Amino acid sequence: MEETLTARDRKVLQAIIMDYIQSAEPVGSRTVSKKYKIELSPATIRNVMADLEEMGFLRQPHTSAGRVPTDRAFRFYVDSILEVRRLNKIDQDRIKSGLEHEKMDINEMMKRASSLLSLLSKQTGVVLAPRFGSNVFKHIEFIKLRENKILVIIVSKLGEVQNKLIESDEHMSQDELDKYSRYLNEIMGGLSLVEAKRKIMEEMKKEKVLFDKLMYRALQLSQKALEDEGEGDLYIEGKTNIIQSPEFADVEKMRILLLAFEEKTKLVKLLDKALAVQGIQIFIGVENEFNEMKDCTVVAAPYSRENFTLGTLGVIGPTRMDYSSIIPIVDYTAKILGKILKNMNG
Amino acid sequence: MEETLTARDRKVLQAIIMDYIQSAEPVGSRTVSKKYKIELSPATIRNVMADLEEMGFLRQPHTSAGRVPTDRAFRFYVDSILEVRRLNKIDQDRIKSGLEHEKMDINEMMKRASSLLSLLSKQTGVVLAPRFGSNVFKHIEFIKLRENKILVIIVSKLGEVQNKLIESDEHMSQDELDKYSRYLNEIMGGLSLVEAKRKIMEEMKKEKVLFDKLMYRALQLSQKALEDEGEGDLYIEGKTNIIQSPEFADVEKMRILLLAFEEKTKLVKLLDKALAVQGIQIFIGVENEFNEMKDCTVVAAPYSRENFTLGTLGVIGPTRMDYSSIIPIVDYTAKILGKILKNMNG
DNA sequence: ATTAGCACTCTTATACGTAGAGTGCTAAAG
DNA sequence: CTTTAGCACTCTACGTATAAGAGTGCTAAT
Numbered sequence: 162m163e164e165t166l167t168a169r170d171r172k173v174l175q176a177i178i179m180d181y182i183q184s185a186e187p188v189g190s191r192t193v194s195k196k197y198k199i200e201l202s203p204a205t206i207r208n209v210m211a212d213l214e215e216m217g218f219l220r221q222p223h224t225s226a227g228r229v230p231t232d233r234a235f236r237f238y239v240d241s242i243l244e245v246r247r248l249n250k251i252d253q254d255r256i257k258s259g260l261e262h263e264k265m266d267i268n269e270m271m272k273r274a275s276s277l278l279s280l281l282s283k284q285t286g287v288v289l290a291p292r293f294g295s296n297v298f299k300h301i302e303f304i305k306l307r308e309n310k311i312l313v314i315i316v317s318k319l320g321e322v323q324n325k326l327i328e329s330d331e332h333m334s335q336d337e338l339d340k341y342s343r344y345l346n347e348i349m350g351g352l353s354l355v356e357a358k359r360k361i362m363e364e365m366k367k368e369k370v371l372f373d374k375l376m377y378r379a380l381q382l383s384q385k386a387l388e389d390e391g392e393g394d395l396y397i398e399g400k401t402n403i404i405q406s407p408e409f410a411d412v413e414k415m416r417i418l419l420l421a422f423e424e425k426t427k428l429v430k431l432l433d434k435a436l437a438v439q440g441i442q443i444f445i446g447v448e449n450e451f452n453e454m455k456d457c458t459v460v461a462a463p464y465s466r467e468n469f470t471l472g473t474l475g476v477i478g479p480t481r482m483d484y485s486s487i488i489p490i491v492d493y494t495a496k497i498l499g500k501i502l503k504n505m506n507g
Numbered sequence: 508m509e510e511t512l513t514a515r516d517r518k519v520l521q522a523i524i525m526d527y528i529q530s531a532e533p534v535g536s537r538t539v540s541k542k543y544k545i546e547l548s549p550a551t552i553r554n555v556m557a558d559l560e561e562m563g564f565l566r567q568p569h570t571s572a573g574r575v576p577t578d579r580a581f582r583f584y585v586d587s588i589l590e591v592r593r594l595n596k597i598d599q600d601r602i603k604s605g606l607e608h609e610k611m612d613i614n615e616m617m618k619r620a621s622s623l624l625s626l627l628s629k630q631t632g633v634v635l636a637p638r639f640g641s642n643v644f645k646h647i648e649f650i651k652l653r654e655n656k657i658l659v660i661i662v663s664k665l666g667e668v669q670n671k672l673i674e675s676d677e678h679m680s681q682d683e684l685d686k687y688s689r690y691l692n693e694i695m696g697g698l699s700l701v702e703a704k705r706k707i708m709e710e711m712k713k714e715k716v717l718f719d720k721l722m723y724r725a726l727q728l729s730q731k732a733l734e735d736e737g738e739g740d741l742y743i744e745g746k747t748n749i750i751q752s753p754e755f756a757d758v759e760k761m762r763i764l765l766l767a768f769e770e771k772t773k774l775v776k777l778l779d780k781a782l783a784v785q786g787i788q789i790f791i792g793v794e795n796e797f798n799e800m801k802d803c804t805v806v807a808a809p810y811s812r813e814n815f816t817l818g819t820l821g822v823i824g825p826t827r828m829d830y831s832s833i834i835p836i837v838d839y840t841a842k843i844l845g846k847i848l849k850n851m852n853g
Numbered sequence: 854a855t856t857a858g859c860a861c862t863c864t865t866a867t868a869c870g871t872a873g874a875g876t877g878c879t880a881a882a883g
Numbered sequence: 884c885t886t887t888a889g890c891a892c893t894c895t896a897c898g899t900a901t902a903a904g905a906g907t908g909c910t911a912a913t
Contacts (some may be wrong), residue, residue, distance in 0.1 A: 189906050202856050207907065211787060225863040225906050266658075266672040304646050306666050307851070312612075314668060320658050322670045326612040404762045412758070416750045419765075422607060430771055505653065535875050548887050571875050571894045762867065 166216075172199055172241060173209045174218055178230045178238050182481050185407045187227030226398055234445035235458070239443055248489035251425040252281055256494050260501055267321050267505075271396045272378040274474060274498055279399025282487045284478030285422075287461075288498075290394040291471040293323050294354045297506065301383065301417050303338035311338065313386040317354070320506055327385045333378070341379035347385075358387050387458050393472055395432070406479045408456055421453035435461035441492055446480045456480060458489055462495035466503035476499065512562075515586060519547055519555045520564055524576045528827050530717065531753045533573030553634050577793035581804070581826055585789055594835035598627055602840050606847055613667050613851075620820060620844055625745025628833045630824030631768075634844075635778040635806075636740040637817040639669050640700045643852065647691050649684035657684065659732035663700070665851055673731045679724070682699045687725035695729075702732050739818060740780070741771050752825045754802055767799035778819040781807035787838055792826045802826060806833055809839035812849035820844065 180188045189250070190203040190210060197323035199206070210228055213219045218237065219228040230238070248256075259277045260270060267393065278286030288437045296317035304312045309332065349357040365380050373483065400422055409415040413444045421427055435442040444459045460482075461475030474495055476487050512520070517613050522543035527535045536549040536556060539717040545552070559565045564583065565574040576584070594602075605623045606616060617634045624632025642663035650658045655678065660670045661802075692712065711726050746768055755761040769772055777795065781788040790805045807821030821839055822833050 187906090191906075203859090203906090204856050204908095205854085208855090211908080221907090223863060224908095225861085227906065264672060264674065266670070288720060299652070300650050302646075302648055302660075304662055306645070306664070310666075312662060312666050312668070314648075314660060314662070316660070318652070320652050320656075320670075320672060322658070322660060322668065324666075324668045326610060326613070326666060328610065398769075401762050401765050404758060404765070410758060411759075412756060413749060415758075416747050419750070420625075420747050423744075533875090537875080549875090550877095550887050550889090551885085561892090567876085570877095571892085573875065579875080780887060 164220075166237075169201075169212060170209055172197075173206060174213055174230075174234060175242050177210075177219065177228055178242075180236060180418065181230055182483055184483060187222055187229050187347050189227035191424065192227070213489050230481075232448065232480060235445045239445070239484055243484055243488075245488050245492075246483070247495045252490065253314060253493060255281065256490075256497055260497055267319050270498075270501070271394070272398065274494060275396040275398040276325055278474060278476050278490065278494055279402060281490045282476045282478065282482075283402055284476050284487070285399045285480060286474075287398075287428065287432065288396040288474040289436075289472045290396065291319070291321070291430060291502075292393045293321060294358075295469070295471060296321060296354055297355045298349045298352050298354050301349070301386070302342050303382065305335045305338055307335065311382070313382070315354075315386060319502060325386055327382070329382065333376075337375075337378075339384060341376060344379050345383050354387070359383075361387070367373070386406055392426075392429050392433075395429050397422055397425075397428075403457075403478065406481075408479045408481065414456070418457070421451065427453070429450050431434065431459060432475065434477070435473045436463055436470055439463070441488060443484075443488075458482055458484075460484070460491045461488070462491050464495040464499040466499055466506055471499070471502060512559075512583075515545075515547075516555055516559060518543075519552060520576075520580060521557055521584065521588050522558075523565065523574055524588075527576055527765060528829055531827060533568055533575050535573035538573070548838060561727055568797060578794065581791045582794075585791070585830055588822065589830055589834075591613065591831070591834050591838075594839045598836065599839060601627065602836075602843055606843055613665050616844075616847070617740070620840060621742040621744040624820065624822050624840055625748060625835045627852040628824065628828075629742060629823045630822050630828060630833070631745045631749050631772065632820075632822055633778065634820040635782075635818045636742065637665070637667070637848075638739045639663065639667060639705075641815070641850050642667060642700055644695045644698050644703045646690050647695065647732070649728065651681045651684055653680065657728070659728070661700075661732060663759060665848065671732055673728070675728065677724075683721075683724075686721060687728060690722065690725050691729050700733070704730075707733070736812075737778075738775050739774070741775050743768055743771075743774075749803075749824065752827075752829065754825045760802070763789075763799050764803070767797065773797050773799070777805060778807055778821065781819045781821070782809055782816055785809070787828075787834060789834075794799050804828055804830075806830070808837050810841040810845040811846070812845055812852055817845070817848060 164219045173193060176193045176199065177188045180192060180196065190206040193199060193206050194201055194203045210219060214221065214228065214242055218234040220231055221228055241369060256277055259273055264271065271290050273290040275286040296319055299318045300316040302314045304314065306312050309329050311329055312324060312328050313327055314322060316322050349360065353361060361380050361384055365377070371377060400419065402411060403418065404415060407419065430449065431444065440462065442461045446458065447455050449457065449459065456479060457477055459475055459477050461473050463470045463473050465471055475491055478487070518756055519539060521762050522535045522539045522545060526538060526542065536552040539545060539552050540547055540549045556565060560567065560574065564580040566577055567574055602623055605619055606680065611619065618637050620702060621634040626717040641664055645664045646662040648660045650660065652658050655675050656674050657675055658670060659673055660668060662668050695706065698706060707726050707730055711723070716724060746765065749764065750761060755764065777790065777797065786808065788807045792804065793801050795801060795803065802825060803823055804826045805821055805823050809816045809819050811817055821837055824833070
């Protein structure tokens with residue numbers, strides 16, 4: 162049963178997939194033989210289709226309907242049939258000019274990237290912002306808000322700003338806090354935030370620090386500020402695009418999906434997986450391990466400065482999405498975003 | 508034709524509205540006479556209904572269906588029939604305990620409030636955060652990111668953090684920038700941001716400043732940082748609740764509404780209108796001047812510290828929402844949020 | 854190995870008839 | 884004069900029947 166596909170099988174499968182991608186309707190043998198240049202009669206095609214169905218690449222919604230590609234078919238298509246072309250110039254320019262605005266801060270940039278992905282793919286665009294911890298430390302500041310509530314502001318070299326409210330056990334004046342931040346800015350300058358964290362741990366162990374109250378308190382505060390860095394921010398744009406797809410005409414299906422979007426944590430997890438790997442990652446249908454997304458495909462790519470991966474971006478759409486055009490969009494956007502962030506980092 | 512309603516008319520109207528609120532289906536004369544204690548026969552009710560229809564309070568989807576209340580009917584109901592009770596203890600507690608966490612920063616607080624509104628009302632909750640400009644200035648900081656890009660961070664007394672990327676024409680060192688921020692922190696301390704803005708304009712006109720390069724540059728930078736403060740942030744939670752309502756079963760209707768949510772600017776405008784007025788504001792159906800929301804009602808209330816209005820919060824749902832329970836929820840949440848922010852402001 | 858031919862299956866669209874909900878009107882009752 | 888019972892009428896919703904069309908699987912011929 163687990164035979165390999167002949168050249169002919171592949172051709173037929175490809176035709177079915179391509180037709181289904183644009184029609185969203187079961188594809189019949191006549192259509193395949195007529196619309197796609199396969200010099201075979203419908204009858205022969207039917208035989209091939211029966212084989213493909215047995216192998217799990219196609220299924221029939223009901224006895225006398227055409228065939229619909231399964232997740233497995235899309236997986237095979239993406240892996241073995243599809244040849245990804247490079248993105249056309251026009252879209253390249255739109256992405257470039259959309260992101261290369263000088264005066265954009267990093268939040269805007271992420272949002273913009275997500276919008277662009279959505280716009281060009283006509284699906285939903287997502288961008289997972291760099292984990293704050295992966296950035297180069299730039300500046301820390303303590304601001305006393307009231308009694309023992311202290312607002313800590315940490316800025317990365319990219320200009321990301323993270324703020325957090327912490328409590329101190331002891332009373333501290335603003336002057337004192339200013340001293341702390343000056344001291345910390347000095348010892349953490351130029352380090353990545355992860356390194357900075359480690360450095361603080363080390364420093365705290367040193368004997369001389371234990372006797373210097375100022376230093377000790379400063380380190381204590383910064384430790385509080387750096388602990389449990391939240392997960393990276395997720396930007397989602399174009400949620401409504403997905404509603405247009407006929408596969409989500411069912412209100413309940415759509416509600417479940419939108420709920421998943423609203424929750425974000427699951428999406429973050431999914432995109433996190435793409436972080437670890439170089440290059441485009443595609444999760445098709447049930448491969449998504451989240452039931453809510455079993456009718457969706459996620460095309461994701463990490464974007465990185467130099468060799469260090471910063472975050473992930475991608476497109477979410479029905480499994481029936483137009484892979485041949487979406488993959489290059491995701492790929493190119495990731496490259497450009499990486500390049501821009503690299504420049505921003507000096 | 509523009510007669511006033513008799514007591515009986517009102518009773519019937521109320522019955523129809525109440526039934527429609529919970530059934531979402533046209534209400535017939537039999538139902539009114541049976542389910543609601545009106546000692547009249549269906550025939551009489553029908554006469555009354557005919558009158559009410561003529562006056563624009565009811566309409567018939569088709570000849571032989573029951574009646575559906577119009578926007579006007581809901582308006583009348585809200586203004587003249589409904590008596591708002593106070594929120595029950597249980598929900599009061601949920602709101603209080605949901606918002607009174609000591610360690611929450613202001614962003615979390617807004618999000619939480621929005622979630623609570625959504626949860627308790629079973630509709631969509633919105634919170635328009637305080638306009639940044641309306642806050643008391645606490646701290647300003649300039650951080651040089653690269654070449655002539657400077658990140659400005661402004662903190663309000665409530666602990667809101669706003670950051671903005673600006674460009675300087677001339678080269679400035681970080682030391683220089685630190686001097687500027689020290690100077691500015693001094694002259695703007697304790698002012699509201701609006702006042703601070705004005706102050707800066709004044710200062711810049713003073714002659715002595717013109718000759719003190721340091722001061723002048725500092726003022727110039729801060730002016731850039733304070734100009735065109737964005738509109739207040741909008742927090743929307745529970746968008747998917749609205750999908751459940753049968754009136755949005757139509758996919759296209761829903762898409763339009765979700766698009767409006769995604770765009771936010773229109774919603775901000777709407778909520779802004781409620782800013783100006785004291786107390787609960789209700790926009791029913793077409794009163795919303797935004798076509799996208801013509802099937803929705805927005806129940807909004809400003810929340811304020813002392814007598815100064817900070818922002819607005821509310822609930823969005825179908826015009827058929829349960830006003831009697833939602834109004835107290837919005838009202839109470841606004842009060843609690845105002846109180847907490849007042850405390851936070853010292 | 855391929856294909857023409859054909860019977861068969863299932864969906865979809867259309868029409869039709871009926872049940873039920875609800876109305877409006879009229880005439881009788883209070 | 885107000886209320887109500889009664890009844891004919893209207894419109895929707897729903898189920899059934901029917902026909903058209905799409906597509907299949909199988910068989911037999913090429």
